[in-house]
Amino acid sequence: MSAISALKGYRTQFLYSLKRILNEYENGFIYQPEGKFEDLDILSEEGNYIEIVQIKNKTGQLVFSDLFSKETSFFKRAEKAILKDNNTILKLVSYGEISNELKDKKILSKKLSNKGFKDNSVKKIIENFTFETVDEGTLTTEVLDLLKKTSLFSDPKVALELLIYWLYTLGEKSKSIRAKELIINLQRIGKFIGEQTTFNTSYNSTIVPLSTKSVEYDDLETYKSNFYYGVSAKFEHILYNLDIVRENKLKLITNAFIDNNIVFIHGASGQGKSTLAYRYLKDYTNENTVYELKISENLKETYDTINSLEALSKGLKFPITLYIDIKPQNTNWNEVIKELYGKLNLKFLITIREEDWNRANNLEQYYNFKDIELTFDKSEAKIIYENLSQYKTDLKFTDFEESWNRFGEKGLLLEYIYLINQGDTLKSRLKEQIQNIRNKVLEKKTDELEILRYVCLSDSFNSTISFKRIVQYLKIKEPIKYIQDLQKEYLLQYSDNKEYLLGLHPIRSKILCEILFDEDEYIDINDYISNSIALLNEEDLHSFLLSSFDNGYNVKTCLKTLETIDFKTWTGYNNVLNALIWKGTYDFTFEKNFNAFNKLKEVLGDGWLIGLPINFTDVIDGNIYDLFKHLFSEEKSQIILEIHKEIYKERRCIRILSFLA
Known part of the structure; x- marks a missing residue:
């Protein structure tokens, strides 16, 4: 069982404990949730046990046998507590009705004797035993009223849940609560809730x-x-x-x-x-x-x-x-x-x-x-199929094996979920949808395919495209209608603020790109990449360009395109510059000089960087190797100089920054 599942199961236990603590903390007692003996142990400042409390929330009437398990019982622990502190109160709290065999002292005495308890123990247990029936709704109201009286909490309901969670974590760690610590933590949680409200207003878009x-x-x-x-x-x-x-x-x-x-x-x-x-x-x-x-x-x-x-x-x-x-x-x-x-x-x-x-x-x-x-493998697929079939009666296959064979026995979880719910592969369904749109475009000369090409391209490259900019660029007369039609087909969607268009999932967008670009020889995806740069959310330009370069987009073509664009924000310029720097660094390292760098590493080990004939900073005369060459023997220097001849050192000025002019 998960920690929070356990917390939800034991919530009423900690609710009662919280009510006791808030009501009585001025007495200076020490409270131990999930204590040594019971759900709540209450001790004096000197460490003597004052009360141990068992809290039950059982459907139906609470009976004597409910307080026993195979290993132990409430009364066995009570017996031990009395031996430690003779006057310890033994309390049973129930959220439901308590049976007469627990409330009637004579019946309870007889049952304890039948369980093997000695007469002295039975007598003392009966003397110290007490019970209470409570109601969750009433307790919640009482605790909320107590929290309101402190004037520490802007939202007492949130405070209640956080305090219960705090008690739960203390119980997990077997930690106790003293009155002074309670006040400090009430103040901290009050401050947390107060700051959270301001915090949420200021940072809700990022946190x-x-x-x-x-x-x-x-x-x-x-x-x-x-x-x-x-x-x-x-x-x-x-x-x-x-x-x-x-x-x-x-x-x-x-x-x-x-x-x-x-x-x-x-x-x-x-x-x-x-x-x-x-x-x-x-x-x-x-x-x-x-x-x-x-x-x-x-x-x-x-x-x-x-x-x-x-x-x-x-x-x-x-x-x-x-x-x-x-x-x-x-x-x-x-x-x-x-x-x-x-x-x-x-x-x-x-x-x-x-x-x-x-x-x-x-x-x-x-x-x-x-x-x-x-x-994602067959064993997990089988669990998913069996679980889903328990409450979804319209799955498209007679059994798991049929679905797994149709799936091709490998693939992504998303695609398998789609298959068993829709009865066809995701790609087949998307192909069918695109063909329907193609037929419509031929008949009515509409713009859906063009919109979709740009949206699925940007989404598969981890970016969003501006609704207004693409409408203006494509000169679409009825954009709302086209977008709504594509939404109904589960092909695209608006961002939450309605400013941008995006796909429903990167995998869907990737498949759509294969259908719309790879399978149409008259369409050049690089043209769409170039055109998209001016249409994107400028915060996404870094990831879009890097993905474009990964897919073979030419840097020179990119630079020519950038020269024609005036970005609206410095974030846009910064993202483009970073993407170009990363691309240049990657090409210099892995495309041009990877073999030479490996040779330097073989000669110089982990310190190979000092053998580079490069000046990264322009704050020194010469290059890095010039600074350290006196450390090398003549033989090693000769080997290094031979490697230098292999290093790509063309000094042409690539127009990375020309688009800023």
């Missing part, structure tokens, strides 16, 4: 509390159809329980967090990384302590995020969980984690594509972490 997510006024059928058509997962899909719970993977995450506060989930797009992460956050964390971070490519905004999170978490005694879904080719996420990983009450759950995970080298030198690789 999103999951507690703000709700499906109360949303349409289930819309979310359901979207999810089973293969859209990118949202937390709302999990709130509607549309996913298949991957228990084995959830256990891996839970175990990973035991010894680490940073856990990575990595795998190819379409393997269910985000869905799994959201499920973990829903079932294994307290929603009032979870934030989703949208890491900016702007370094200043990144450090603002770091400082804000530090301030928000300061002094809290329960963990805050931060979820980061890493945008392809964004590297600022690592700065956030390096700065914050040492904070004991911050936990990071991070999802990252396999390509970006492979690029993130030597993370272990900065912090400790656990990583979980997501793959």
